[in-house]
Amino acid sequence: MPLFSNNKNTQAGERGDHFRLGVWLRLHGVDLITMALMGALGLGIYEAPPAPSRSFPVYFQDGEVVYPQFAYPLRKEIIPIYAAALIAFLVPFFFFTIFQVRRRSLNDWLTTTMGLLKSLITAAVFQVFLKWLIGGLRPHFYAVCQPNVQANVAPFGTGFASLMYDRSVCTGDKDQIDDSLESFPSGHSTAAWAGLFYLALYINAQLKVMSAHNSAYWKMILMFSPLLGATLISGALTIDEFHNWYDVLAGAIIGTCTALVAFRQTFAAVFDFRFNHVLLPRSTSLFHRNPFLVAGMQSPFFTYHVATEDLPVTREGGWGWGKEAFNGAPGDATVLMRGRQQGSGARNRPAEVPTNAYGV
Template sequence: MIIEPFRFMTWLRLHGVDLLTVVLMAGIALGVNYAPPVPTRMFPIYNAEGSIVYPELAHSRREQIIPIWASALIGLFVPIFFFALFQIRRRSWDDFLTTTMGLLRSLLTSAVLQVIIKCLIGGLRPHFLAVCQPDITNKVGAGFRNIMFDSSVCTGNQEHIKDALKSMPSGHTTTAWAGLLYLALYFNAQLKVVSGHNPAYWKMILFFAPLLGAVLMSMVLVKDSHHHWYDIVVGGIIGSATALVAFRQTFAAIFDYRFNHLLLPRATSLFHRRPYLPVLGRGAYYTYQPINAIMPQDLPFAREGGWGYGVGEHASGAPGDATVLASSAVQHGISGAHRVAGGLSSNAVHLV
């Protein structure tokens, strides 16, 4: 197999649009995060008998156990550390940079989603009443028995009040799951934690370590009274969804152990129109397009990745993603498929 040497400028041109999108998404996340919340939420303070309606909103305001900046650094740099560490054996700049790009996709997409929801929908933090310091003297409420008010009755620190209106969803939790679930999937793919053999026990422990970290980073927000449990659940769903999609965009499978360590190729981009094929005999994409799928209604809207060019794959029974193995098996036999997948040769046995 002839492999062209890695060229950073080529990689940069192939991923240039993604890099510009990363900068754009980061700007959107920061801009929306510092924007004031939409002040439309009504809330009760006292009921007709004079008692607090929602004691769960009356917690005292405390400093966060894990600041948001620390959560962001953990979600970003802990995975990057292991991506770099695994290059001891992977030995590929393309692998390191493209895997990191997938992580950035996950983190920034989840960040933009959660800050938009925070700003437009939001919610009252457990310490809302403590920072609001409501004064309803000479104020007439709305709703049944006039017990509903908005943030105009608050007399506390305005910055704290704005923050206390943005409880839903949890940004810490979103970041934790977007970064650390992506890392757990990477561990599973590279170490073959769940695969066709019985692996060493430490691999299972390493797989669950980032998931434990994500759970702890999430649940500590209930302990320091900055979020409700449902804020954490929604944040976890957002972060997990972006991690799964970003990983699958980067690698040929999520759970199929035969393919989930294979980077999906990037052959063209706005800044690199000529197809880039660094491995002789390996195509620019993996596609399931049937050979007879030529009508517009047979094809997706996208024409990227080989769709619509009339060169379908004969996927002879590959139930997983990435039909490169099946097509190689047809052309070269099973040993050829093993070579494409980077599988073991007859004289190479890895014990780790």
């Protein structure tokens, strides 16, 4: 049974068709279960103590502190980790919801949000694994560790000139020491870029900031706003001395990568303005079989015309006029589409372009 009801005169997925939540849940049920398992795995690793036994110097033989960059005082976080995670989800979710004033598609709303969650959860699990197995010293490590090191008194140093110690010399709070040994990579940065970079891609796709039309300047500002937010969240970690610059950079790279993949897994393109607003189809899953696909009545690679629901939020630049698919760089796939349409004698008819169809 398709996600939307069909009849002979109605293209599946057009506005007015009936969205079936039960079918959507069956189609995405495996993903929902996988995300729940990944979230539980990430939380378990996050709560686990650091896996490696890290060695570190404290003083040179003349009593000078070896790494003063790890001797900053422990400060209160400017943005707590829970706040960074909430911002990374709620801000994109707010825009997904606002844009539904124009989109008016429950499938679009749910599937786009699921793409965001895929980015956030994948990035979170990736970074907690690195924290657990690699980690590193936070800038306030010495202040939290409060090492008690005295010459010729146990515990004795190891390594060359006996300069190296492990956490056995620490006299501070155990939980704070555990946390201060897991600096790399930054969880704040990872969450911020996984969520807000996904939002920037979504704004670009829906408002066609980068397209064949010179769009309004406010759209560019709106697209860069989440990137500014992610940068500020990341940068705040170096102000309150909770992370080193390379921890922040690594988190930003992880979050950006998961956002790119999650967005492309959800939509037909990342930067190709003709298709990056179009949801990719999900026709079958472990919990749902499409009878039309099984019977050979549909192709797993659906085609559709530019229906109302297949349009982005913007109407600027001719979107909705039926000419969207003809805009593109010389020599790209647009040439093939022009040739196909000219050959059919349907110059003024909306082109068929790959789209969201299960039928959605």
